[in-house]
Amino acid sequence: MIFQAQHIEVGYDKKSVLKAEHLQIEAGNFYFLLGKNGSGKSTLLRSLIGIQKILTGDVELNGNALNRFSRAELSKRICFVQSQNAGIDYLSVFDYVAFGRMPYTGYLGKLSTADFEKVDQAIELLGIQNLKERMITELSDGEFRKCTLAQAFCQETDILFVDEPTAHLDIAAKSELFHLLKKMSVEKGRAIVVASHEVQSALIHADEIWLIDQAEVQIGSAKALLENGAIDRVFGNEHVSFKDFLHQLKSMKIV
């Protein structure tokens, strides 16, 4: 276990939005923070990485309290990936990905040979070699998201918190992105926490689901949360039900 949060409450201006009893992150696992829009997914992510203050509770990284780490120290252990394109003119994909090396470079941000190699490896892992020289403002949403993941990968953190990586993407791009994330966790041993409302992707890919159910986080496998009806309680209605999905997962040999 490299990260855990106990008895936490998160929110704004002392107003609690969300509670979680015990969140735990193991190296190389793929977690889905699943919740409806506005349920507090981003708030929880931001609180877990220390950009936003938690109201109550303890967050620990490698056995030490999170707030004992400086920003510089944290940036080598935890990475926060946001999905919106900052829209910076005249910034190449390579330079954008290379920003991920910032925690390791000196005052003037000069890249060493090793840094260059790591940036190239990240670009290769995400399969965006063909975009290397392009400007990030010219990219499609899907291409840009891959660049954000490449940047996060070469930051070489144990944990990646990824906020809504598939917003505004079409179905093919969504599934490609989730597969790339899964690959980063399985092949490269990174722990990944994705905040999303893509229920089906979560059921297929997640090692563990953190489900936001009535302002509380419920934890379990896809199978457990389907069987106890929690997924349906949050995302289902008279037209939509995920109960049958369990059979599908079984036939796909996922559970």
Added chain:
Amino acid sequence: MKWIFLIIASLTLFAANLAIGSVELSFEDVLVEQKNSIFAIRLEESIIALLAGAALSIGGLFMQTLFRNPLAGPSVLGISSGASLAVAIAMLSMGGISALFLPFYAILGSALFLFVLLAIALRVRQNVTLLIVGLLLGYGVSAGIGLLEVFSPSESLKKYVLWGMGSFFPVAKSTYWMMALLVLPVLCLSFFLLKPLDALLLGEEHAQSLGVNTQKTRLWVIVVTAWLTGVVTAFCGPIAFLGLMVPHLARILFKASAHRILIPGVILMGATLALLANLIAKMPGFIERVPVNIITSILGIPVIIWIILENRKAKIIS
């Protein structure tokens, strides 16, 4: 190639600034009579223009990155307003104050506003809020200066209005080296901010995730900008639009957003444009020197309108 072009342009303009002025000097005069006092003044004036252009443009670049707002400039934070207010008080209400002391009042004024802004910056998390506070400070200062103008004698009012029009002409014998002493070390220091500035392009939270202490960076950026703007305003008056326009031109010329390219690029281009503005201001044929502010406005306003309309329509509106 682009670097060489810019260096040649700035050198040419520097030489032209030495050769051209309201008093005619032939090229031989310039070469032979190095001690000629007119030549000395032209040399000082060119050095001041060069330093002022570089300093204001770095201020503009830093503000635009910090606020992620292409229309931010040194004057927007209210720092040149602070300097203007101090100068207005000194010139308009203290009667005949020596031109030599004037710069120190301006630096005091910008430093005072700097501290106000520092205090606010520590409490305010949103860059946009700070920008609005800066604008409001500027409006407040304008009102205060207007009030001072109403009650001041016409003689000192004329002096103040002339200062407000901007000029690179040396106010005193020591102006150019004092300016060099105050500006050059800070310009060198600005290179150490290039990494956090790059990170800030991505937004505050993203920068934090990359290990940047954004609060500290913001303070340093404000200190550097306030210092450079204050010094230049003190010696040259509030020079309009230069700091806002140059970073855009540099981005377009170098096709870059990375500060390792933009910082030296903006320094060079700012110096070049200030020299150009100064040259136009003292073109032979004009009976009197044209205030530099008029030239920088004529150069700057079309550039800014073009930026808004053509280049980044979507981004400024959103």
